[in-house]
Amino acid sequence: MDDRFVAERYRNRSVGLTLDTQALSRYGDVINLSIGDTDFTTDTRIIDGARTDACAGYTxxxxxxxxxxxxxxxxxxxxxxxxxxxxxxxxxxxxxxxxxxxxxxxxxxxxxxxxxxxxxxxxxxxxxxxxxxxxxxxxxxxxxxxxxxxxxxxxxxxxxxxxxxxxxxxxxxxxxxxxxxxxxxxxxxxxxxxxxxxxxxxxxxxxxxxxxxxxxxxxxxxxxxxxxxxxxxxxxxxxxxxxxxxxxxxxxxxxxxxxxxxxxxxxxxxxxxxxxxxxxRQELRQTYGQLYRQRVSYSAQRIQEIPYLDLCVPRGTFYLFPSVQKTGLSSAEFCARLLEEAHILVTPGSVFGAEGEGHFRIACTVGQEVLREAFDRMERLKF
Ligand SMILES: Cc1ncc(COP(=O)(O)O)c(C=O)c1O
The missing domain is CATH 3.40.640.10 (Type I PLP-dependent aspartate aminotransferase-like (Major domain))
Incomplete structure (x- = not known):
């Protein structure tokens, strides 16, 4: 790649977050737990209100x-x-x-x-x-x-x-x-x-x-x-x-x-x-705060039952960050095996700094049934 017009400070350097889109298309049944984006569409009252305002001239x-x-x-x-x-x-x-x-x-x-x-x-x-x-x-x-x-x-x-x-x-x-x-x-x-x-x-x-x-x-x-x-x-x-x-x-x-x-x-x-x-805000906080809490708590319980994982149980967000140290694999190696053998896409902990090495991130941005299937698949793996 000819990068002579790119500023020197950006040459040979990856910038930003990249989603592994190839991984998603590699298998037909990939469960994607790597997305830090809620799986819900914005509340229709918000969308409708914005649309009305746009029609009234907020453009x-x-x-x-x-x-x-x-x-x-x-x-x-x-x-x-x-x-x-x-x-x-x-x-x-x-x-x-x-x-x-x-x-x-x-x-x-x-x-x-x-x-x-x-x-x-x-x-x-x-x-x-x-x-x-x-x-x-x-x-x-x-x-x-x-x-x-x-x-x-x-x-x-x-x-x-x-x-x-x-x-x-x-x-x-x-x-x-x-x-x-x-x-x-x-x-x-x-x-x-x-x-x-x-x-x-x-x-x-x-x-x-x-x-x-x-x-x-x-x-x-x-x-x-x-x-x-x-x-x-x-x-x-x-x-x-x-x-x-x-x-x-x-x-x-x-x-x-x-x-x-x-x-x-x-x-x-x-x-x-x-x-x-x-x-x-009160209603959304109540509804989604509770929903994600239930998903995280379910996921934490399932992870704690998987012998090759360890978990510091989350107290917030919709993420979990289990340790894979017992497998003897690096974050990247573990995530690659999880994709190949269980068709689950997660984010290697090393993306979040050196202290994230030895971990991977699960985003609970899929429904509980999909989470259940993901943990059933993880449970069947042997390391
Ligand atoms: C900790 C943290 N800060 C900031 C952001 C970016 O959020 P925004 O959509 O407001 O840019 C994210 C998104 O994942 C995040 O996790």
Whole structure:
């Protein structure tokens, strides 16, 4: 391939996530547990509401900061759910939380600044940090410690160049949900070292114990937290590409200016859909939170009965991250055998950083009957 017109930094480097489409067509009966996208179509009331609004003229550029009605609704929902009043100049609507995180990094990093990332981590973080000229510094967490975020490991990773940390709660891929103790630890370290916390709070309807507590709401944190939220997972709206960021005004203004150069504004019709979605949030949280919890709990029980797997039981999201160490295979080898011998497609843990090696990710984004069939097939395998 002639790549002489490609920027040097991207040569010989794979960027982004790739779906193994060949694997899907290799066998007629592949069960695909690799998709981090909900299997439900967006609620028809949201689609119908957006369609009506599009017909009424919401087909133009909008306010770059976001549809004022949506921003007002975000502030109202935050006040109702978190008890905190946020002024509208602390909200920016973004075309997805992927873009929101990239904008955050571009807004806060100087060249060479370091960002702490707890591993295993959502694959895109490293790219988002590096695109902004920063350096990703990995802080490991391990299944045998319940993916605990440990103070000694954070302190060992901090240098004078550390600028921020990315904290994803609950976590993709491990399914770990962190409580008050971890939030307090991160908040105190962020304050001690004057760091920004980029809080990726996009799976907040999927906490299995207790409920969502934003790190932003801890004392002293509002002025140093960028809260990233998205309609993708909570509202089953991945394809609409809409989310929002809550952050101090100076960061919002900077992100808005950068966003102007990248895409000017978030699609108007998606923002209208988001507005309708917010009005249904209690119902959707209840319905889908419970549904995914049941699937994860069923899957966890089945995995625990399979002798060659180990599992740190998830406390949130719709993912499970079993260990394959007992098989003696690497993540990639195990996933290849699972595909060849059981026709099940999953994601190798190594995609989520070095600490993910020895694991694979199951996304419970298929119905329970399909999950049952997948675990029946896994149970028949011998290693
Ligand atoms: C932890 C995490 N953050 C961000 C994203 C991206 O979400 P969005 O659709 O809002 O870009 C994902 C998607 O899988 C994710 O798992």
């Amino acid at each position: 133009h550029y909008g306010d770059p900061k976001g549809d004022p009605e949506l921003i007002e609704a975000v502030c109202r929902a935050w006040q109702e759910d978190q008890g905190e009043a946020i002024p509208s100049d602390q909200v920016l609507v973004t075309a997805s939380s992927c873009l929101g995180m990239a904008l955050t990094m571009m807004a806060i990093l100087n060249p060479g600044d370091e960002v702490l990332i707890f591993s295993p981590y959502f694959t895109m973080y490293r790219e988002q940090v590096e695109l902004a000229g920063g350096r990703a510094v990995i802080v490991p967490t391990y299944a045998h410690e319940g993916y605990a975020i440990r103070e000694d490991r954070i302190r060992a990773a901090i240098t004078p160049r550390t600028r921020a940390m990315i904290f994803n709660n609950p976590n993709n891929p491990t399914g770990m949900a962190y409580g008050e103790d971890t939030l307090a630890l991160l908040a105190s370290i962020a304050q001690e070292y004057d760091l920004v916390v980029a809080a990726d709070d996009i799976y907040t309807f999927y906490f299995f114990e207790g409920s969502y507590r934003p790190i932003r709401c801890l004392p002293g944190m509002a002025q140093r937290t960028v809260t990233l939220n998205s309609f993708s997972k909570n509202y089953l709206m991945t394809g609409w590409r809409v989310g929002y960021v809550i952050a101090p005004p100076a960061i919002i203004q900077t992100m808005n200016a950068i966003n102007g150069a990248l895409c000017y504004s978030t699609p108007s019709v998606s923002q209208r859909a988001a507005l309708h979605a917010l009005s249904l």
